[in-house]
Amino acid sequence: MSDRTTAPVPPRLQAWEQRTEVPLFVAGMVFLTGYAVRVLAPADIGPVRDLALALVYATWLLFAVDYAVRFRLSGLRAWSFVRTHWLDAVVLLLPLLRPLRLVQVYTAVQKRREQPRLSLYARVMAYASLTAVLLGVSAALAVYHQEHDAPGASIRTFGDSVWWACATLTTVGYGDAVPVTFGGRFVAVGLMACGLALLGAVTGSFSSWLVQVFRREDEKGPPGDA
Amino acid sequence: MSDRTTAPVPPRLQAWEQRTEVPLFVAGMVFLTGYAVRVLAPADIGPVRDLALALVYATWLLFAVDYAVRFRLSGLRAWSFVRTHWLDAVVLLLPLLRPLRLVQVYTAVQKRREQPRLSLYARVMAYASLTAVLLGVSAALAVYHQEHDAPGASIRTFGDSVWWACATLTTVGYGDAVPVTFGGRFVAVGLMACGLALLGAVTGSFSSWLVQVFRREDEKGPPGDA
């Protein structure tokens, strides 16, 4: 998703990226699951929470190794690599943003299966809504983590947090459940920014798709043809 | 509205779909009316409420029969049919989503009447806003059903529920009337998701239509022509 179209990508880096895309996505899901267990499990099940924490750290290490390998294979200087791969750097620091890399995984999987593809707009919608859902779940977890024991919080259960995430992603914003801590609001601003763009893409593609459906129907001509 | 454009549809299935579209839409309206009476009628008018419930079940049975017939006529395996007709399966389980199939009915009716058609954007707007209104009414009924006797609810009358549905569909989200139960919030999330896409289609088409109107006016040339 970074703008690498301008400079040619070394073939070894390209091969590495193609081979690691799916494993990294799986690692991202493991990270998310581990984080969810860590945040949601009751405090008295110590072992489960410790295992979850271990998973979180292990996958994080994997991401760091991948970033280092890609830096090596790219043949770029450190600063130049960070500048052209800034989204990857952000994703490394905030692994809950992993879903943003989903588009590459999706492409890779599609290529291997060679199945009949969805139409252009359907794919954009599928990608954008999937990313939005994953980001929403990540944000709901993180906000619940920050807020559930803050004084004066209105987000007390994970259900409240999911409800808040839905109302925020769709920009409805009822205001019955709102983050009050700095951490919670920081996550919220991130969700608003990403969510707006992704939801805009869903809406825009749906609109284009609907116009296309109605147009195609016109071209079929008079009733006799159908 | 499912992506059936890729595989050819057997002629008998096509004939069945064309013949049943309007009756099924009428059945959908009967279902909605029955549900509305069931939810809104005061508890002391027993017979009316029983009749309404009977209507709801009868129409639901109709939908199930139609789904079974279409599965048979499609000649597909069970899993394959469910996968390519997933929207129909969802609509079967949640008949309040029936309005989403409206686009097919609309097309069928248009074809029979052979009347001068509206412009492309006007049709998209008409379809999207009609669907949005029907979904809004369904959601208002369902939320009222869930919320009106919940403790601490802010949606107490059907009027509140309609007001809430309007504020949600347009993403204004004042927050003066908000669902508090799990059921109510579940319906709300569905309304937000569908509503956003539909309203985006209305907005986008209106915008394209307005640009078209102003452009056409340009092409008419200097004042002398008009």
Add this chain to the structure above:
Amino acid sequence: MSDRTTAPVPPRLQAWEQRTEVPLFVAGMVFLTGYAVRVLAPADIGPVRDLALALVYATWLLFAVDYAVRFRLSGLRAWSFVRTHWLDAVVLLLPLLRPLRLVQVYTAVQKRREQPRLSLYARVMAYASLTAVLLGVSAALAVYHQEHDAPGASIRTFGDSVWWACATLTTVGYGDAVPVTFGGRFVAVGLMACGLALLGAVTGSFSSWLVQVFRREDEKGPPGDA
């Protein structure tokens, strides 16, 4: 704004419409001013309020006469006329919606002045935002009229009402000032519906215009050219 493009308009009707557009727009503004004075003037200035009411009724009569004349000149049957001019019928019943006819006035004025025109997107933006502002003012007046002495109202001054209208038109919807009466909510729903579409048109055109500006700059070529 009704879809009269399909059927030919009789020349006498066309002449009438061209001649009355600007006077009717002025009458609409007089109506709005009269209504504003009636609603906002303190109760103890009897004569001013009576004059305002007289203006409101007089302009309303004008609109009715215009509708009748246009019906006559159209040569259509009553039902057919109402069906093809439904927007005009709505505007006749709810004269606060008059701004929606603004596009025709705007066109008529532009044609007479023969001045260098704005670009396509600039005109759409100008039209949509002007209409949105006028509808917002009308809605603020009507809501203030309904709400200012309702029990438990949060809209108590005209300032509150304008603030509410801005938050509603932009779909921000804070919820600190919200209509609570049936009348107020009815107006609010109308404002949301119209506002969404109009604001969507402003946003969409602005976006297209910005893309156009950046594209034109590309075509200017390398720095040496500028």
Add this chain to the structure above:
Amino acid sequence: MSDRTTAPVPPRLQAWEQRTEVPLFVAGMVFLTGYAVRVLAPADIGPVRDLALALVYATWLLFAVDYAVRFRLSGLRAWSFVRTHWLDAVVLLLPLLRPLRLVQVYTAVQKRREQPRLSLYARVMAYASLTAVLLGVSAALAVYHQEHDAPGASIRTFGDSVWWACATLTTVGYGDAVPVTFGGRFVAVGLMACGLALLGAVTGSFSSWLVQVFRREDEKGPPGDA
């Protein structure tokens, strides 16, 4: 950003504008910083606040001088100049709106560096989100200035004000932090109006960019090619 494309710009004015764009942008940033220090610094650090105020007035004077010079060089009559440069006049009176002129600075800087450019949509997104962020910061400062000691205010710290600005720009509008004074609401309405259009541009460009990415991937052809 004003519509100067219709009339030819005198070469001396053009030269002046090219030479002053970057310095004026820097002056705008100095103005914003000075205003921020003035508003946020505790009342007991007198000298710092006085220096900040001096900076604010000095940069304001610079803007006025620039406007006067440009008026002179344009060779237009006063009224005609104000009419065609109305955005510049607004920006002169409300220097917190300076970021709106950012597009010209951005273009000027791009031209000098001759670096490989971003794609069209990426540039629109970059410009619109940068402008939105700067306007958001300006609005947060101005609202904090108006609200922090108002009776009954819900915006009490600068953090609250930034949180409010984010929720407003994205049209989420929770309503937990809302301006209550006339000044604060005035700023808020301005932010809503500008923010809506800018965010719409970000969303629209992102959507177009995503469709482009998916389309390009189609054109690459079957897996063997990649």
